[in-house]
Amino acid sequence: MSNNNDQQIETVKKEIITALSTQGSYPPQIESCWDVILFGITDNPPEGLNDAFQTLLEIYKRYFPYYYVTIAKKTNNFRTQLNGALQASRTKATVGSQPSKKTDSKAAEFVTGDQFDCCLPCSSLYLEGDRAIKMLDETSSERIITILYADAFWSWFIERTDIDRIAGNILSDLEFGGKFPILYDNLVGGISQIMINEINKGVSSRRRQRTAVSLKMLGMKTDGSYSDLKLSEMQITPGMSIALQLIAKIENFYNYRRVVQTIEAIAQKKESQQTLASIRTSIELLRRSAEKFRTGTNAHNTLASIVWKLAGFWLVLVTSKETGASQQSRFEDILDSARNTILFNKIGAPSEKSKTKIYLDCANDLTDFILCVLTKDETYWKTQSPIDNLKIFLDIVEPLVEHFIASFREATGIDLTDKKWITDDPVVSHDLPNKL
Numbered sequence: 001m002s003n004n005n006d007q008q009i010e011t012v013k014k015e016i017i018t019a020l021s022t023q024g025s026y027p028p029q030i031e032s033c034w035d036v037i038l039f040g041i042t043d044n045p046p047e048g049l050n051d052a053f054q055t056l057l058e059i060y061k062r063y064f065p066y067y068y069v070t071i072a073k074k075t076n077n078f079r080t081q082l083n084g085a086l087q088a089s090r091t092k093a094t095v096g097s098q099p100s101k102k103t104d105s106k107a108a109e110f111v112t113g114d115q116f117d118c119c120l121p122c123s124s125l126y127l128e129g130d131r132a133i134k135m136l137d138e139t140s141s142e143r144i145i146t147i148l149y150a151d152a153f154w155s156w157f158i159e160r161t162d163i164d165r166i167a168g169n170i171l172s173d174l175e176f177g178g179k180f181p182i183l184y185d186n187l188v189g190g191i192s193q194i195m196i197n198e199i200n201k202g203v204s205s206r207r208r209q210r211t212a213v214s215l216k217m218l219g220m221k222t223d224g225s226y227s228d229l230k231l232s233e234m235q236i237t238p239g240m241s242i243a244l245q246l247i248a249k250i251e252n253f254y255n256y257r258r259v260v261q262t263i264e265a266i267a268q269k270k271e272s273q274q275t276l277a278s279i280r281t282s283i284e285l286l287r288r289s290a291e292k293f294r295t296g297t298n299a300h301n302t303l304a305s306i307v308w309k310l311a312g313f314w315l316v317l318v319t320s321k322e323t324g325a326s327q328q329s330r331f332e333d334i335l336d337s338a339r340n341t342i343l344f345n346k347i348g349a350p351s352e353k354s355k356t357k358i359y360l361d362c363a364n365d366l367t368d369f370i371l372c373v374l375t376k377d378e379t380y381w382k383t384q385s386p387i388d389n390l391k392i393f394l395d396i397v398e399p400l401v402e403h404f405i406a407s408f409r410e411a412t413g414i415d416l417t418d419k420k421w422i423t424d425d426p427v428v429s430h431d432l433p434n435k436l
Helices: 003-021 034-042 050-060 067-071 078-090 149-159 163-176 187-200 207-218 239-262 266-294 298-318 331-343 355-373 378-382 389-412
Strands: none
Touching: 003 355, 003 389, 034 050, 034 187, 034 298, 050 298, 050 331, 149 163, 149 207, 149 239, 149 266, 149 298, 149 355, 163 187, 163 298, 163 331, 187 298, 207 239, 207 266, 207 298, 239 266, 239 355, 239 389, 266 298, 266 355, 266 378, 266 389, 298 331, 331 355, 355 389, 378 389
16 A cells, blocks of 8 residues: 555544544533443452453443543542442431431432432433544544434444343342342442433333334334334435445445456456446435434434443443353343343353344444544545545545445345345345344
């Protein structure tokens, strides 16, 4: 690769990173207890779970900053104050507005009258994620400070790992069952109780909300039926089909380019230009789909879904010993083992193909790709001078596209190199096969 092309690639990367980091002046609302239910991700991991927690932390940092950096601005010792807050919330009847013998002064600071009003005064959580940016430049300090259309794709694919169902079963057992011997009087029990309270108050991420976003924005069902949502076809945007078609067209371009590099054929070069024009058309269709994401509560509901999926991942890891999934050490193996044990009552090693890992790869790859391609307007990708930004971008994301196609094939059995995916009309379907 020439030095000139290297410089062009770095230029496009920097322009995309700048665009990503300046998106969203008004991020969606952060609910008051989200800081607490996510705190455990950055706390010290239980023995034997260092590798699994490191993987979870990398997922967490796609959306939020590392807590010890965040909290240092507001408190001297977050863990001490959080424990105090949890203790105060349990003894609020005796604490009142004054410290009691059962709590120290710090714990009482979190109590107003007889109410435990805030998990912290107030939420210390804020959006500052490295998704897509880390893929473009690992050394960049720029971050994304809002929720964007691409994140709805991440939420949809992660839903297919069954994390909402697994975590829901654990919390339900804590409240009503007793099958899993999970202690109440520790940090895990305290945060779990807050999660249960949020669910009972109706302020957690709910299936109906997730389904509405997935159907309206992606044209896709979520886990479960959406028959009770009466949406007309005019309200449904086939975003997933458009995105998959775009990926297929890009792969088709790569294939033609390989032929051109092998045999200098004029006809092939011409076809390559036609493919680029078709790619630009699909980008514009995806951009139009993304415009609807800014309306209503789509961004907030997507953020809620992400927060609760991250909290669910943490809950599965920290209760893996009690639920019988502790024989594993890798993040994806623990999740797969927990799924088998909790949802299907099957005991044994996970299969060679990790459902969690494959859907996580699909989610990360497609989200990063869409974030990058939608940060710039259509004129940027149509520019022919001084460089063709779209061609340079396709060079940058080639490994990402190739990896997504392979993971998507494993997950769904769908081959995006099939010619039907590069037609002018997107292949619209409200569901995708699940081969895992």
